[in-house]
Every structure is written in C-alpha cells, then in structure tokens.
Amino acid sequence: MIRKFISAIGLFGVLFISQAAKAADSADQWLQRFSEAMHNYEYSGVLVYSREGQLDAVELSHDVNDQGEQARLSYLDGLPREFLQEGDRITRKISGEVVTSDLIQGRNPSGRLSGGLEKIKQFYQLQLKGQGRVVGRPAVIVEIVPRDNQRLGYRLWLDKESALLLKSVTLDPLARALETFQFTSFSFTAKNEQAGVSSDEAPLSVAQNILPWLPEGFELFMQKQAVMVSEDHLANMYSWSDGVSTFSVFVEPLRADSLKEGHHQYGATVVVIRSIHEQNQGRVITVVGEIPLHTAQKIAAAF
Template identity: 35%
Template sequence: MMRILALGLTLTAAPLAIADSLPAQSLLERMTEATQELDYQGRFLYQLGGEVSTMEIRHAVIDGEQYQRFTHLDGRLVEVLRLGDELVCLHPNGTLTRIDDQDQGLLSFRQRLSSQIPDQYNVLVDGDGRVAGRATTRMRVAPLDNHRYGYRLWLDNESHLLLKSEMVDPGGLALERVEFVTLDLQPGLDRGDFELPKVIAERALEPVPGNHADRVHVKAGWLPGGFRAADSDWRRVTAERQPVAAQSYSDGLATFTVFVENLDNGVVEEGVSRIGPTVAISRSVAAADRRYLLTLVGEIPQPTAERIMQGLDLDVAARP
C-alpha cells in the first residue's frame, strides 16, 4: 500500500516539475506552436453562460498549409473549415459562405491567447491538473485592472495543446469555457477529411471595395490602458443594406469592435445586451446632418464598454 501511495504521489508531482522547469512565456509559445503545427482530432464542450454545446475539431498540416474543421454536434449541423488561407462556413440550409482570411486569425483555436501577453496582464504557472484523462499544467492570465477579463488555462503536458480554457470575471466566475473530452494525437487525417459537401448555393464574404456616400471614422475619447485602434474596414451585412463601417480595438488579448451604420431615417432600438462575456451596446448619434447607429461589441466588462461608448465620436467626410 505504501509503494502504491508513493507512486501516486510521484505521478501527481510530475506535472509540477514540468511547470517549474519551463517559464510561463515558454509554455505559451509551445502552446501556439502545437496548435498550428500538430495533427490532432478531438471533441470538446463549449459553454457560454448557461448554454453548453458539443463540438468536434480536426486539424492537420498538409503540404505546409493548415486544414481545420469545426463541426457542431448538437442541434442543426453547422461546420466551419479552414482550407489554407480560406475559411468556409457550411450553413444548416445547405448553403456555403467563403471568407478570404489572409491573416489566418479567425480560426486559431483560442486565438486571443497568443504567445505574447500584453503588459496589462500577469501570466502565472498555477500547478497541475487533468483534462480528458490527460496530465496538464494549469496557468492563469490575470488582468491588472477591471477593464478586461482574465483566463485560466490547462496545457497538455505531452503535446502542449490547450485542452481547457476559461474566461473569468474579476470574481473568478467562468463566463466562457472550452474543454476537450477526447483527444487523438495520431488521427491519420488527409485531404478527404476536409472535403466540402455539395451545396445548393454559395457566396463570398469579402471586404467592400470602392467609394461610399460617406467616409466614417470612429474617434475614441477614452480607451483603457493598452488598447489601440487595430483593423478598420467596410462590411456588407446583406445585399439590400448599405455597407457598415467597422473599427476594431485590441490590447493584444481582449478585443472589441465599433460598427457604424447609416440609419437613413430608419428607427432603431438602442440598448445593452450580454451573452456570457460578450457585451453589445447600441446608440444613435448625429454627424454631418445625418444619423448613425453606433454599436460596440466585444468581450470586455460592461462598465468599461459603457465608458468607451460615452466617449465615441464620428468624423464624417463627404465623398469628393
């Protein structure tokens, strides 16, 4: 009995030894490399608020390009695939949407958790754990203020893949959770595992080129420390509606986007909504003798989003 107990204590202590021998930054770098370079297949639970979904992921590197397939296993069938630089979304109604994604960022699993953590966070190794029957190293990414959420991470000791992650509020409550329940590190995947089925119609979602009736620029009067303006573009929501201006902001980990839509004398409902860690705030403003709807959507605390919203302004330049 004593020998069995001693063996059990040794096995329990092993992940801690691994964690102690590698600094947190090195662990995150290995996590990023593993996510992009390994072939793997597994099923995971995705929890947002009180809703839980089951999903399957397949990932392979074929001829130097990443192939990835997300499949929703609950409810109506929805799939999202990465085929090199292209994203493809398969909808339940049998249609397909192609998205050109040159930056390869949209489908990086837990893309917010890159290997470079901003100065507004502390990253700490926090002991050992187990996920999907596998030994893991537990980590924490803790914000230094109340303007962003924190994360708890569980990295597989063998592959360094991220097997579980939680986005948590200042009180430690998990707002969003991703957790593998099965993992296969030798799935034997090939191109056939990423083939597209026959669809009844397809469309491409691309940046909107050309000139527009107005050029709209969002100006933020206040941003939390570390947040900077990132990408800005025009996006077409539907063929019947005018393009929507979008300005994104990020601190390198947390992100939010401000959308600007010309109301054209339309009536809209202002307000605030939340789903898990995601907050959305809408309000109308007047600029250049026209009315616009501002909508902020992001994974930041609601008080922070409301303060940012109060300081937003529009610079509208008429087309020459």
C-alpha cells in the same frame, strides 16, 4: 487553441511526460510551448462549450501549414453551423450554404498569444496554478490575469505532453467564470516538420486611431466594408486584438428600424449598441467582443 491525444500507459510514457514537464516549469515557458504547439501538431476532437446554462457540442479540427491556419469547426447540436478557416479567409456556413466569407487583413489573432509573449505580459500577469486532469490526460493549469480592468482573464489547462489546450475558462474582472470550453474527446499527431508560416502582415487601409478611445495594447487586425448585419442592413466592421482578447465595432447608418440602444451579455461576449443622432445622417455603433461590459460601453460612448 486545442489539441488531442490517445493515452498510453507504461514506463516510457511516464518518462516522456516527466521530461516534458521539466522542460517548462514557469507560466511563461508553458505559454511559449502552447504558442509553438499549434505549429507542431495536427489536432481534432469534440468539445463542449457552456455559458449561462447553455451547452453546445462542437467538432473541431486544426492544422497549420505553408498556407497558414486550416481549421474546421462544426456545431453538433441544433441548426447545422460550420466555420472554415483557410489561411486568411474565414467562411461561415449554415445548413451547408455559405453565409459569409471574410478576408482577415493584417495579423491573424485567431490563436492565443498572437501578439508575442513579451507584449502580452505588458497587459497580463502569467501564473502557474497547479496541475489537473482533462479528458484523461495530465494537465498544467496556467492563468492569464489582466493588469487592468479593461480586459478579461483566462484559466487554461495545457496538456503536459504537448502543451496543447485541453480546457479554457474565461473569467470576469472578479475572477468569476463566464464561459468554459473543454474537450471530451481529443487526438493529436506530431508533424514531421514545423510548418513555415509567413509572418508578413498585410497593410490596413484604415488608421489605428479609427476609434476615439481604444484600450491600451489593442491593435486593428481586420476591417470589412458593407458587412450584412441583418436582412436589410449593411455595416462597416473593424476588429481589434491585444493578442489574447478581441472585440469588433460595427458602424452603420441610423434607420427607423435600427436596433435600440442597450447592452447584452452572453457568457464572455458583450454587445453594446449606441445611436448617434447627427444633422444629415445618424449612426448606430455596435461593440461586440470578449471584453468587460464597462470597456465596451466606454468604446461606444467615445463616438
């Protein structure tokens, strides 16, 4: 996730940043600091999010306490949209009205590296790519490179002082940029104590093998029955994560007005729709997530 800082120039600041850089001199160490930073700082700011020529401005605030993650994300352009996270519940609002309120069951993958660094290294290579500067702050560039073609890659700019995320670029299997987000204003505050967040995982009532085919390393982290996917349609939703990338599968009855088969891509997010015609009741399978198009197609085709 992301943090902010108010710059200060002086000998003390230079020495402080120098010591922080020495404390982490490998990609593994920087990503470990990044994972821990979310619990050690409160942060907020405005970021820009771009994909396929579209640019959105978003205001974000984030904290972690004894109740879990507390976050607020508000779009500053167009229709007023807001996402609130309070522990295991994520609420979506449009024009101030609650549209959905979902309970996350099991491990919450909303932060990167949620599966643990060692597990992630089974499926991604971690590489240092030099240094940079974002929102006026020195940063270290780390790449998360997939070991197979079933997931996307990421290039991260981590704040040298705090290891908070200042900028992220999502990369396709050919290392081309799909989407970018970057803070344009950023501030953070160190917490007096590291928040104690429970690591207990609520059991899921649906087995991990709900999918006929699942990319290696992905685990089910959320399920919800009867999700409203349109004004007249309800679907069952299941979501998986490998600790870095996530995708969801929606399963609903086939109707005359169901969405047509096909696929779409919006920046790093792909959507694949497949209709299954069965004797009694057909089904529509929709796969949505930050995974390569061919991976989403293979998941849908396995049903």
